[in-house]
Amino acid sequence: MKRILVSELLEFADGQVSIKGWLHKKKIMGGITFLQLRDRSGIAQIVVEEKAEVEKLRGLQTGTIIEITAKVKIEERAPSGVELFDPTVQVLVRVDSESPIEIDKDLSHKSDSLDTLFEYRAIGLRNPKEAAVFKIQSEILKSSRNYFYQHDFVEMNTPKLLAEATEGGAEVFKLDYFGKTATLAQSAQFYKQMMVGVFERVFEINPVYRAEMSATTRHMSEYISIDAEMGFIDFTELKEFAHGLLKNVVEDVWRKHESELTSWGASKPVLSENAVSIPMQKVHDLFEKHTGEVVEDRLDITPAEERFICEYAAENLGTEAVFVTEWPSSDMKFYHKKMEDKPELAERSDFLFRGVEIMTCPMREHRYDVVVKQLKDKLGVEPDAPGFKHYMQAFKHGLPPHGGFGLGLERLTQKIIGLQNVKEAALFPRDINRLAP
Amino acid sequence: MKRILVSELLEFADGQVSIKGWLHKKKIMGGITFLQLRDRSGIAQIVVEEKAEVEKLRGLQTGTIIEITAKVKIEERAPSGVELFDPTVQVLVRVDSESPIEIDKDLSHKSDSLDTLFEYRAIGLRNPKEAAVFKIQSEILKSSRNYFYQHDFVEMNTPKLLAEATEGGAEVFKLDYFGKTATLAQSAQFYKQMMVGVFERVFEINPVYRAEMSATTRHMSEYISIDAEMGFIDFTELKEFAHGLLKNVVEDVWRKHESELTSWGASKPVLSENAVSIPMQKVHDLFEKHTGEVVEDRLDITPAEERFICEYAAENLGTEAVFVTEWPSSDMKFYHKKMEDKPELAERSDFLFRGVEIMTCPMREHRYDVVVKQLKDKLGVEPDAPGFKHYMQAFKHGLPPHGGFGLGLERLTQKIIGLQNVKEAALFPRDINRLAP
Numbered sequence: 007m008k009r010i011l012v013s014e015l016l017e018f019a020d021g022q023v024s025i026k027g028w029l030h031k032k033k034i035m036g037g038i039t040f041l042q043l044r045d046r047s048g049i050a051q052i053v054v055e056e057k058a059e060v061e062k063l064r065g066l067q068t069g070t071i072i073e074i075t076a077k078v079k080i081e082e083r084a085p086s087g088v089e090l091f092d093p094t095v096q097v098l099v100r101v102d103s104e105s106p107i108e109i110d111k112d113l114s115h116k117s118d119s120l121d122t123l124f125e126y127r128a129i130g131l132r133n134p135k136e137a138a139v140f141k142i143q144s145e146i147l148k149s150s151r152n153y154f155y156q157h158d159f160v161e162m163n164t165p166k167l168l169a170e171a172t173e174g175g176a177e178v179f180k181l182d183y184f185g186k187t188a189t190l191a192q193s194a195q196f197y198k199q200m201m202v203g204v205f206e207r208v209f210e211i212n213p214v215y216r217a218e219m220s221a222t223t224r225h226m227s228e229y230i231s232i233d234a235e236m237g238f239i240d241f242t243e244l245k246e247f248a249h250g251l252l253k254n255v256v257e258d259v260w261r262k263h264e265s266e267l268t269s270w271g272a273s274k275p276v277l278s279e280n281a282v283s284i285p286m287q288k289v290h291d292l293f294e295k296h297t298g299e300v301v302e303d304r305l306d307i308t309p310a311e312e313r314f315i316c317e318y319a320a321e322n323l324g325t326e327a328v329f330v331t332e333w334p335s336s337d338m339k340f341y342h343k344k345m346e347d348k349p350e351l352a353e354r355s356d357f358l359f360r361g362v363e364i365m366t367c368p369m370r371e372h373r374y375d376v377v378v379k380q381l382k383d384k385l386g387v388e389p390d391a392p393g394f395k396h397y398m399q400a401f402k403h404g405l406p407p408h409g410g411f412g413l414g415l416e417r418l419t420q421k422i423i424g425l426q427n428v429k430e431a432a433l434f435p436r437d438i439n440r441l442a443p
Numbered sequence: 444m445k446r447i448l449v450s451e452l453l454e455f456a457d458g459q460v461s462i463k464g465w466l467h468k469k470k471i472m473g474g475i476t477f478l479q480l481r482d483r484s485g486i487a488q489i490v491v492e493e494k495a496e497v498e499k500l501r502g503l504q505t506g507t508i509i510e511i512t513a514k515v516k517i518e519e520r521a522p523s524g525v526e527l528f529d530p531t532v533q534v535l536v537r538v539d540s541e542s543p544i545e546i547d548k549d550l551s552h553k554s555d556s557l558d559t560l561f562e563y564r565a566i567g568l569r570n571p572k573e574a575a576v577f578k579i580q581s582e583i584l585k586s587s588r589n590y591f592y593q594h595d596f597v598e599m600n601t602p603k604l605l606a607e608a609t610e611g612g613a614e615v616f617k618l619d620y621f622g623k624t625a626t627l628a629q630s631a632q633f634y635k636q637m638m639v640g641v642f643e644r645v646f647e648i649n650p651v652y653r654a655e656m657s658a659t660t661r662h663m664s665e666y667i668s669i670d671a672e673m674g675f676i677d678f679t680e681l682k683e684f685a686h687g688l689l690k691n692v693v694e695d696v697w698r699k700h701e702s703e704l705t706s707w708g709a710s711k712p713v714l715s716e717n718a719v720s721i722p723m724q725k726v727h728d729l730f731e732k733h734t735g736e737v738v739e740d741r742l743d744i745t746p747a748e749e750r751f752i753c754e755y756a757a758e759n760l761g762t763e764a765v766f767v768t769e770w771p772s773s774d775m776k777f778y779h780k781k782m783e784d785k786p787e788l789a790e791r792s793d794f795l796f797r798g799v800e801i802m803t804c805p806m807r808e809h810r811y812d813v814v815v816k817q818l819k820d821k822l823g824v825e826p827d828a829p830g831f832k833h834y835m836q837a838f839k840h841g842l843p844p845h846g847g848f849g850l851g852l853e854r855l856t857q858k859i860i861g862l863q864n865v866k867e868a869a870l871f872p873r874d875i876n877r878l879a880p
Contacts, residue, residue, distance in 0.1 A: 009675065026675055026843070028640075028841055029841075033808050036822070039471060045643065046595065046642055046643035046644065052759060067840075068840070068841075069640075069840035069841030070841055071841050071842075071843045098843065098844075099809065099810060099841055099842070099843060101811075101839070101840055101841045103839050103840065105840055106836075106840075125833075126836065128637040128640060128641070128833060128835075128837045129640075129836060129840050130834055130838070131638075131641040132640060132641055132840075137641050137642065140596055140597065140599060140641075140642075141642075144597045144598040144599070147598055148588070148592065148598070151585070151588070155585065158483065160578055160581045161576065161581040161584055162577060162581070162870055163852070163870060164605075164665050164870055164871055165650075165871050165872075165873050166650055166665065167616075167652075167664065167665050167873050167878060168878070168879075169878040169879040174596075179604075179618050179619075179620070179626075180618065180619065181616050181617065181618035181619075182616075182617065182618075183616070183664075183878055184654070184656070184875050186878060188616075188878055190618075197870075197871065200565040200880075201565070201568075201870075202504075203465075203565060204565070204568040204569055204574050204577075205483055205574065205577075205578075206482065206483035207483065210647065211604055212650065213600065213602075213649065213650070215604070217621070219621070227620075228602050228603065228604050230600050238446065238463055252597070265606060316539070317722065374534065374538075393879070396562075396564075396565060396879060396880030397880070398870075399543075399563065399565055399566060399880075400565045400566070402538070402540050403504075403505070403506035403540065403542055403543075403566050403569075404465055404466075404506030404507055404508050404536055404538045405508075405540055406463070406508045406535065406536065407535075407538070415600070423804075424775050433599055433601055433634075433638075434601055434634065434643070435602075436602050436604050438621050441604060441605070441606040441620055441623060441625055441832060442605075442606040442829070442830070443637075443833030443834070
């Protein structure tokens, strides 16, 4: 008989079907055995009464691959709305070892359980609630790419093996590359700006690397960065574009995965029609006024302020995502752009969502002479220095006004689902302590 | 005035428009200047007669960012079917340096010109024919993902930083990872098999790394691998799925990029309705019969045979892509599967397209005990060895029959367009000699 999926069972009510999958759970009550079979689409419940069939199940452990041929009966209380009965059981791959973790129960995500979670990742993900995190993540990727395609972007892939670190020095992984030293890319920054000169609009979704010594809930040494860059746009258009990306992702994942999101206790983010921007000094003022605390450093935003302003925006501005603007140009990157009318400020925004920054979203300085000057002033580097000369070529031969952003896939997944630690949103996380599985 | 794109000009015939982009070419004939402006959608031709406007163009080099406000006239001989006249020119970003390469002419792709091509990549790609390679590549990615989505796959991202090399030893990049040694992933092989136990069907498109000392037209040290793995399928279904992926990609890129493909002299690949398989020994026999040459090693396929059998299939079997099957199990990987009825052969196929192998497409051994034995026999490794134990967990707790493949994005792009060297299909290629830009 042709295999059907668990999600298709309802269409075969009162009929005979064949399904295949993993033994998910087995419960013996008197002479009757209740089975749960898991396939990629869901979980089916099967009632086994026939003695010969019950006998086949003896000793079988979770994970055993089975084929069930049985009759279908509507049963609203069962997981997929049906129950299978009068089955013929065929064991396809026998599993005799007990599962190292109980995958039919909610797994602990407490911080002291995470090591166990990751150690048995390939097994733990067989719990459908765990797998849902990555089905949602797959949808975030699909939705993001669709948004880029709709806006006429070209997808690109740029190398992660670089001749030298172009930004920060210490937090870079180094390796021997046929006798030379290569570094692992921290971002696609230079490449995406260079490619604005070719395609105007480019995106890239690829791993990037940070050799940070931090063991926090926010840091990983390898993560997936959703990078975009657009030419011939202004700062307002850039923020609207980034805001639109988040809205598009939220709509798509809620339309397609509402039940999985609900199983995690997630609520659908409230997002305003248009981008909401708040200048940094106003964030400080609001924070001081509402908390009574004094902001010591008025040239940066603290994590406490990030959390505060998101709560403030949710309560007062009808959005859980807000752009903090008017950052001081004193500590901007050499490729950022100063505001024309207030050069002490940069045309930069940080896009905050549910209490954390999910992307830095700035305009870039596009004029060759100005970039050369900022490069010398900020880094003391000449435009023909190795690691910079190919980048500077693009400016020398004409780049339009442009801006862009990088968005961490795992952090976005974390915030959409409401996970405590960003590593829970990585299939196989990498940090200072973990390099396997 | 609102900016429109060059591709939209035809809709504005006899009207007034504003376009923005790069000065692509400037030709002075008598008192008249002919301009070409490039934007992301195409190239527009502008006739400048007014003296004051001609004056603005003096000294401007290719790459200058300009805005042109002008009238539109149908002109079938012009690149985008229209000509702009009576323009007002506004220089947005002035470029004074001469372009290091002439981007309005076909660039040389001869082997001794490749270094120049890559050195000025960010400029050379401003030639629309060059950019077309990567617009086609972007479409290959989109088409591949759509095919996976249609077939119920989950997209995943697995780490490229690994604790140890799980396959081949010498061709691995190593790096210091917080005092430990990490290696860069050569493939997503282990992870995708582990995830069959969770999602049944997974794909991943990410960079992989090979520290190969070869400086050939076929090798890069970093490339994009399109990886897929499917559970609950048999060998025939696996080959049909892989064949279907290629067909889907070919249809999509030809539908959307026919003119660009034609500019490269590409012909649309002829592909049979269903997968065509030829056992290895038959390939040898056909090769010997048709060439008169003797095949020395009958346990492998030579590059000459790969080319031959593709030509043979194109002429006789109505397809430019063919699966070579019935490989000897003597040199199979430990995770490959022997044929049930002929254990001296493996359930493996190499998918050849236009003279080269584009993917190895085998079934995997899914039975825990057999994998343990093959692991010991082939590699002398115990199932709980570091680098293997998490992989073996998945088998121990039940994996169904499964198979999959990895497909190099650049090689596929190369063969579809008809490029000589795989590096021409990488935006910024990496090989033994090249680590920049």
